[in-house]
Amino acid sequence: MAILRIEGAEIITMAGEVRVESxxxxxxxxxxxxxxxxxxxxxxxxxxxxxxxxxxxxxxxxLINAHTHAAMTLFRGAADDMPLDPWLREKIWPVxxxxxxDDIYWGTMLGIAEMVRAGVTCFNDMYHQPRVGTRxxxxxxxxxxxxxxxxxxxxxxxDMLADAIEFTREYAGREDCCIHPMLAPxxxxxxxxxxxxxxxxxALDLGVPIHIHLAETDENVRWAMANYGxxxxxxxxxxxxxxxxxxxxxxxxxxxxxIEIVTERAVGVAHCPGSNLKLASGMAPAHALLxxxxxxxxxxDGCGSNNNLDLLEEARLAALIAKVREDDPTAxxxxxxxxxxxxxxxxxxxxGETIGSLEAGKRCxxxxxxxxxxxxxxxxxLVSHLVYxxxxxxxxxxxxxxxxxMRDRELLTIDLDETIxxxxxxxARLFD
Amino acid sequence: MAILRIEGAEIITMAGEVRVESxxxxxxxxxxxxxxxxxxxxxxxxxxxxxxxxxxxxxxxxLINAHTHAAMTLFRGAADDMPLDPWLREKIWPVxxxxxxDDIYWGTMLGIAEMVRAGVTCFNDMYHQPRVGTRxxxxxxxxxxxxxxxxxxxxxxxDMLADAIEFTREYAGREDCCIHPMLAPxxxxxxxxxxxxxxxxxALDLGVPIHIHLAETDENVRWAMANYGxxxxxxxxxxxxxxxxxxxxxxxxxxxxxIEIVTERAVGVAHCPGSNLKLASGMAPAHALLxxxxxxxxxxDGCGSNNNLDLLEEARLAALIAKVREDDPTAxxxxxxxxxxxxxxxxxxxxGETIGSLEAGKRCxxxxxxxxxxxxxxxxxLVSHLVYxxxxxxxxxxxxxxxxxMRDRELLTIDLDETIxxxxxxxARLFD
Numbered sequence: 109m110a111i112l113r114i115e116g117a118e119i120i121t122m123a124g125e126v127r128v129e130s131x132x133x134x135x136x137x138x139x140x141x142x143x144x145x146x147x148x149x150x151x152x153x154x155x156x157x158x159x160x161x162x163x164x165x166x167x168x169x170x171l172i173n174a175h176t177h178a179a180m181t182l183f184r185g186a187a188d189d190m191p192l193d194p195w196l197r198e199k200i201w202p203v204x205x206x207x208x209x210d211d212i213y214w215g216t217m218l219g220i221a222e223m224v225r226a227g228v229t230c231f232n233d234m235y236h237q238p239r240v241g242t243r244x245x246x247x248x249x250x251x252x253x254x255x256x257x258x259x260x261x262x263x264x265x266x267d268m269l270a271d272a273i274e275f276t277r278e279y280a281g282r283e284d285c286c287i288h289p290m291l292a293p294x295x296x297x298x299x300x301x302x303x304x305x306x307x308x309x310x311a312l313d314l315g316v317p318i319h320i321h322l323a324e325t326d327e328n329v330r331w332a333m334a335n336y337g338x339x340x341x342x343x344x345x346x347x348x349x350x351x352x353x354x355x356x357x358x359x360x361x362x363x364x365x366x367i368e369i370v371t372e373r374a375v376g377v378a379h380c381p382g383s384n385l386k387l388a389s390g391m392a393p394a395h396a397l398l399x400x401x402x403x404x405x406x407x408x409d410g411c412g413s414n415n416n417l418d419l420l421e422e423a424r425l426a427a428l429i430a431k432v433r434e435d436d437p438t439a440x441x442x443x444x445x446x447x448x449x450x451x452x453x454x455x456x457x458x459x460g461e462t463i464g465s466l467e468a469g470k471r472c473x474x475x476x477x478x479x480x481x482x483x484x485x486x487x488x489x490l491v492s493h494l495v496y497x498x499x500x501x502x503x504x505x506x507x508x509x510x511x512x513x514m515r516d517r518e519l520l521t522i523d524l525d526e527t528i529x530x531x532x533x534x535x536a537r538l539f540d
Numbered sequence: 541m542a543i544l545r546i547e548g549a550e551i552i553t554m555a556g557e558v559r560v561e562s563x564x565x566x567x568x569x570x571x572x573x574x575x576x577x578x579x580x581x582x583x584x585x586x587x588x589x590x591x592x593x594x595x596x597x598x599x600x601x602x603l604i605n606a607h608t609h610a611a612m613t614l615f616r617g618a619a620d621d622m623p624l625d626p627w628l629r630e631k632i633w634p635v636x637x638x639x640x641x642d643d644i645y646w647g648t649m650l651g652i653a654e655m656v657r658a659g660v661t662c663f664n665d666m667y668h669q670p671r672v673g674t675r676x677x678x679x680x681x682x683x684x685x686x687x688x689x690x691x692x693x694x695x696x697x698x699d700m701l702a703d704a705i706e707f708t709r710e711y712a713g714r715e716d717c718c719i720h721p722m723l724a725p726x727x728x729x730x731x732x733x734x735x736x737x738x739x740x741x742x743a744l745d746l747g748v749p750i751h752i753h754l755a756e757t758d759e760n761v762r763w764a765m766a767n768y769g770x771x772x773x774x775x776x777x778x779x780x781x782x783x784x785x786x787x788x789x790x791x792x793x794x795x796x797x798x799i800e801i802v803t804e805r806a807v808g809v810a811h812c813p814g815s816n817l818k819l820a821s822g823m824a825p826a827h828a829l830l831x832x833x834x835x836x837x838x839x840x841d842g843c844g845s846n847n848n849l850d851l852l853e854e855a856r857l858a859a860l861i862a863k864v865r866e867d868d869p870t871a872x873x874x875x876x877x878x879x880x881x882x883x884x885x886x887x888x889x890x891x892g893e894t895i896g897s898l899e900a901g902k903r904c905x906x907x908x909x910x911x912x913x914x915x916x917x918x919x920x921x922l923v924s925h926l927v928y929x930x931x932x933x934x935x936x937x938x939x940x941x942x943x944x945x946m947r948d949r950e951l952l953t954i955d956l957d958e959t960i961x962x963x964x965x966x967x968a969r970l971f972d
Contacts, residue, residue, distance in 0.1 A: 181914075183920075184918065185919075185929070186920040188874055188928065189859075190870065191870070192869065218917055221914045222915045225915075226915075382860065385864045386859075386860055386863060386928070388866070388867055389864075391864060415928040416915045416928070425860075429817060431818060432816070432820050432822060435820055436820055437622060437627075437818065437820040438621050438623070441621035442620055482650055482654040482960065483657075483849070485613065485616070485964065486617075486968075487617075487967075489620070492620045493847070497617070499932060499933055527914070528914065528917050531917055531918050532917065532918050532919070534918075539920065
């Protein structure tokens with residue numbers, strides 16, 4: 109029995125109302141939270157194997173990156189300030205066609221290192237060769253929702269689908285690891301209806317969610333109107349996609365009916381404000397989605413279009429752009445943004461029973477944020493500071509499933525020097 | 541004769557085209573840059589008193605915060621997600637009326653500490669009791685453009701103006717310090733025409749620029765139409781404001797004619813994207829201003845409405861929101877954003893001859909950014925990384941006027957513990 113105890117921190121549990129508790133202690137046994145509450149009411153499970161002094165820190169659930177392509181750290185800064193189509197066709201796809209397993213492994217590992225340092229404890233990934241990225245996550249001790257991207261329009265589509273189903277079957281339903289697989293038809297415009305229907309059947313059979321890009325651009329809407337006679341969300345509803353659990357990335361272009369469908373069918377939404385701004389895709393109706401009661405998390409998207417994996421930045425952007433989009437400075441307040449970054453992301457990934465808040469029974473994914481930096485002074489509101497003022501560098505400790513992955517800014521499970529060296533080699537070769 | 545030399549860094553000078561030079565050295569004598577160029581062509585001025593090894597780092601001009609109210613760190617997180625008017629009337633002004641000199645001194649010092657840590661080497665400040673904030677800047681060795689805010693609608697307006705002119709006269713034209721004063725009529729809607737005319741005359745007499753809030757909100761436009769029969773920029777042109785040098789903060793609501801006036805009259809613009817988003821003021825036409833050739837810098841605004849003093853974040857926001865505003869992913873590319881954060885800001889403050897780029901003859905305001913962090917890998921484009929991926933915590937060394945204010949993240953001229961303690965005391969008392 110392994111006991112982890114964190115004492116002395118201010119705590120935001122994200123269970124219920126967003127508020128700060130003082131004088132509380134958290135205890136976890138074998139990776140599961142056993143107690144969160146007043147220190148003097150703790151009935152210790154035993155002597156802690158790991159005792160963390162959280163004085164001067166804020167303890168909160170780990171941040172959840174609900175949509176990314178982690179291996180794309182390889183592409184960071186390789187091509188910016190371009191329209192989406194030539195960016196993909198000229199810069200990204202030709203290089204992706206040449207990626208080796210090592211490239212994907214180390215690119216993913218670099219992404220994981222960056223995320224652990226930024227307080228992310230779970231990421232939802234869609235990429236090629238999902239076994240490789242998953243191996244990086246398992247080696248680092250990171251929680252991951254992996255999925256192999258399915259491009260139904262390619263000649264290799266049948267092989268991709270068979271392999272993705274086989275990969276998913278290996279991990280589906282396992283409770284002995286931090287890997288939660290999904291099936292990932294890339295998008296309606298790259299996956300014919302017949303393939304979508306097979307993916308839906310497989311997802312229902314395996315009991316895993318579907319991860320898809322949806323309604324990201326105006327062009328996506330035009331394509332769906334031309335090919336389904338309906339907007340993307342309505343088209344996917346008609347296809348039966350939402351009979352399965354779904355995590356839909358982006359959802360920038362939704363009308364009122366789309367929002368109603370997404371909410372009623374409990375579709376998880378990964379709001380990716382940074383990527384949507386950078387690619388000029390638009391500003392998603394996050395405020396309206398939250399008002400409707402939809403399951404909304406935050407995603408960084410890949411480093412090709414962001415260019416970092418900083419989820420605090422996404423929370424800040426979500427809060428900031430909602431205000432100007434709605435012409436209302438009260439839209440998406442700090443607490444709402446923090447909710448999206450944590451428990452909202454957990455629900456969007458259909459992992460709301462497992463992670464996303466600090467409550468007895470959930471897995472122990474949590475972070476400590478150092479409150480001493482000048483940019484976090486004075487301490488009027490710690491929730492506001494997290495969303496509007498904090499930096500990834502303020503995260504000092506990151507814990508996944510009760511295991512400390514970073515302590516006092518030191519990565520304990522990742523060899524950062526080797527990772528950077530290997531990624532630099534890959535980048536030099538790929539972009540030669 | 542004090543000699544500072546920086547060797548081994550990658551260098552972006554921001555003189556001309558934005559590009560990275562390798563194998564260059566910078567030398568400064570008595571705070572003025574004497575050489576920037578290939579290491580092997582340096583003719584040393586003598587043995588350096590301070591020799592900095594920049595290996596693994598990027599050297600660039602210090603960032604310029606073209607609009608802030610530094611002492612408002614006191615208000616960080618005290619009231620968020622509110623409309624501007626009740627925020628000012630209920631939360632800010634009642635507390636500001638009770639600020640002591642100590643509050644302003646330590647609030648400003650906290651802001652300076654945060655800015656030095658974020659690579660800012662010059663800030664343009666508008667606040668009450670400018671002598672107090674200026675004392676903090678001088679104590680810290682920071683470059684500052686101070687101005688005492690003039691609220692012409694208050695009964696104390698005459699005293700404010702007389703005092704501001706006296707303060708400005710003490711510093712105007714001095715070349716022995718890093719203080720560059722301005723006169724600061726708060727905004728057209730708070731300063732009657734007659735007062736503006738006296739400020740213009742004083743600015744021309746003293747040879748200092750004018751710092752003013754301009755066209756920040758829709759309401760500002762409506763007010764100017766009602767009171768001058770013209771939009772804010774055109775109203776101020778008619779009043780003769782632009783006969784003086786001007787730094788206009790915000791400039792969110794400009795039409796094509798406004799942009800032409802701002803450009804032709806060489807009005808400096810402080811684009812403050814974070815504050816404009818948070819208060820739902822709108823998105824300024826930064827792309828159009830840059831295309832027209834206007835002098836555009838970046839400002840954080842005060843911590844009441846941002847809530848940090850992170851100019852890298854403003855550069856990123858400026859690049860991101862321009863793309864969605866213009867529906868064009870090529871608008872405000874990384875190089876253009878970095879220009880606004882450095883040489884653009886210098887020109888906007890009418891200090892383009894003194895700071896903003898690394899060129900022989902200019903004052904030595906520069907920063908070193910550590911390139912080793914995982915979120916800055918691989919090194920495809922350092923310009924892109926600065927704007928789209930870097931964090932304030934990546935700045936390792938900050939130099940103002942040839943003096944090292946921070947070295948390897950250690951503040952050398954500011955007692956951070958005392959600053960935080962004093963600000964915490966002030967905040968507790970003011971918001972009791």
